[in-house]
Amino acid sequence: MKYTPFFGCMMTTKYPWFDSSVRKTVASIGLDLVDAEGFTCCPDPIYFQARDKMDWYTVAARNIAVAEDAGHDIITTCSGCTATLSEVNLALKEDEELKEKVNKRLKKIGREYKGSINVRHAVTVLRDDYGLDRVAETVTRPLEGLKVAVHYGCHLLKPSRVMRVDDPDRPTILENLLKAIGAEPIHHDKTLLCCGRACMTDSIPNSMVADIMDSIKNQNADCMGLICPTCFDEFDLGQIVLGRKLKRTFNVPVVYYFQLLGLAQGLTPEEVGLNMHKVKAERLFEMAAA
Amino acid sequence: MSQAEKLPTLKRHKLNFAFREKLNSVPEGFRHNYCYQCSACVADCPANNYSDSFNPRLILLKAILGFEDELIAPGSEIWNCTNCYTCSERCPQDVRPVDVIIALKNLCIREGKAPALVTTVSDSVLESGMTTKVTPLAEKRRSEYGLAAIKSSPVDDIKKILEDD
Numbered sequence: 327m328k329y330t331p332f333f334g335c336m337m338t339t340k341y342p343w344f345d346s347s348v349r350k351t352v353a354s355i356g357l358d359l360v361d362a363e364g365f366t367c368c369p370d371p372i373y374f375q376a377r378d379k380m381d382w383y384t385v386a387a388r389n390i391a392v393a394e395d396a397g398h399d400i401i402t403t404c405s406g407c408t409a410t411l412s413e414v415n416l417a418l419k420e421d422e423e424l425k426e427k428v429n430k431r432l433k434k435i436g437r438e439y440k441g442s443i444n445v446r447h448a449v450t451v452l453r454d455d456y457g458l459d460r461v462a463e464t465v466t467r468p469l470e471g472l473k474v475a476v477h478y479g480c481h482l483l484k485p486s487r488v489m490r491v492d493d494p495d496r497p498t499i500l501e502n503l504l505k506a507i508g509a510e511p512i513h514h515d516k517t518l519l520c521c522g523r524a525c526m527t528d529s530i531p532n533s534m535v536a537d538i539m540d541s542i543k544n545q546n547a548d549c550m551g552l553i554c555p556t557c558f559d560e561f562d563l564g565q566i567v568l569g570r571k572l573k574r575t576f577n578v579p580v581v582y583y584f585q586l587l588g589l590a591q592g593l594t595p596e597e598v599g600l601n602m603h604k605v606k607a608e609r610l611f612e613m614a615a616a
Numbered sequence: 617m618s619q620a621e622k623l624p625t626l627k628r629h630k631l632n633f634a635f636r637e638k639l640n641s642v643p644e645g646f647r648h649n650y651c652y653q654c655s656a657c658v659a660d661c662p663a664n665n666y667s668d669s670f671n672p673r674l675i676l677l678k679a680i681l682g683f684e685d686e687l688i689a690p691g692s693e694i695w696n697c698t699n700c701y702t703c704s705e706r707c708p709q710d711v712r713p714v715d716v717i718i719a720l721k722n723l724c725i726r727e728g729k730a731p732a733l734v735t736t737v738s739d740s741v742l743e744s745g746m747t748t749k750v751t752p753l754a755e756k757r758r759s760e761y762g763l764a765a766i767k768s769s770p771v772d773d774i775k776k777i778l779e780d781d
């Protein structure tokens with residue numbers, strides 16, 4: 327099936343190895359990602375939405391309109407982009423008056439938001455359009471014995487009124503996708519806690535990150551597995567910065583789901599960029615070398 | 617200071633119901649009217665669990681009573697919301713507390729009372745179409761991973777659609 331990928335700013339500039347991991351792995355499963363021309367930042371759900379909600383609706387609607395012209399659903403790979411594009415898409419589908427206001431603005435550049443497509447995170451597409459069995463079929467190197475501490479992040483699941491992906495309090499989608507590649511998902515005390523990135527004062531996210539790291543260490547997981555480059559930033563680089571402040575070493579490797587999928591499909595740790603992480607996932611290098 | 621100790625300060629304020637009208641004028645701001653102060657939004661709020669002062673119910677109460685000076689300021693507690701949306705899951709009144717907090721943030725911007733970071737990041741979207749920078753290193757890395765060069769964003773389009781209607 328064809329989809330229009332929306333990778334977003336963070337992945338495009340800071341974590342290109344996530345971008346390439348997604349492209350390689352989903353192609354093996356059968357997705358056809360057809361890039362569209364003319365996207366901008368989603369725009370970001372924290373700062374840009376805080377600045378002016380009407381402008382946020384408008385810029386997001388423009389991005390959706392670009393994808394509508396291509397005719398396929400948008401597939402997202404970052405929770406932030408997922409949040410913005412899904413929420414705006416639903417708001418405009420539900421509210422005719424808002425849609426008219428936005429379209430009046432888009433008309434100035436000859437575009438129109440129609441409400442003809444859906445926005446879905448890549449993991450949702452894997453589960454719903456291809457199925458866990460299809461994901462499992464592409465595995466040549468099952469990640470047996472690998473304990474992955476699941477981190478959902480907020481915007482795959484919430485607000486559930488918009489996302490409609492899974493039960494936000496008892497989700498199973500990531501656990502099931504990990505099992506499909508042979509890994510062992512580990513649920514820990516802070517599995518559903520937010521990364522805290524949006525807070526303006528450091529003390530709140532600092533305590534949250536420290537608690538999440540400790541909760542993962544208590545479960546003896548080999549790594550943390552997640553699906554958002556912003557959460558990744560907060561935990562990979564973030565644990566180093568926080569560790570310096572607290573004079574502690576957390577040493578919890580953080581991995582993006584599509585890197586794990588790539589390894590399970592036989593790609594090397596370097597091909598999925600594991601060597602680029604601040605905290606190296608030693609266990610994954612060992613498994614790939616075995 | 618615990619939240620209970622802070623409450624008496626409420627008495628020193630004059631009620632300002634005009635603020636409710638102002639909040640109603642921002643997208644989703646009207647939802648604050650549905651709040652019946654039940655506290656369902658509080659227990660699982662991470663910003664509440666990890667600080668002594670943040671409390672979504674109190675933010676809603678301050679909005680209802682019109683504590684404008686406390687809410688509309690660069691140092692306002694609203695900026696500590698993590699945007700996790702848990703409160704919207706819990707609220708029985710469809711207040712969507714986080715959306716009211718975002719409406720309050722929009723008012724801060726309108727009145728020039730938002731933290732500088734908000735404008736810096738969002739300005740970058742207007743100037744380059746992105747929140748992050750396209751550096752030579754980013755381009756080099758992309759080519760190492762077999763990815764296409766980054767195309768410049770249609771910033772003129774963004775400018776046009778955001779001009780005053």
Ligand code: SF4
Binds near residue numbers: 700
């Ligand atoms: S989104 Fe709601 S639950 Fe989350 S930090 Fe903000 S007020 Fe608390």
Ligand code: SF4
Binds near residue numbers: 653712
């Ligand atoms: S916002 Fe909703 S959950 Fe929170 S106190 Fe008001 S009615 Fe209750």
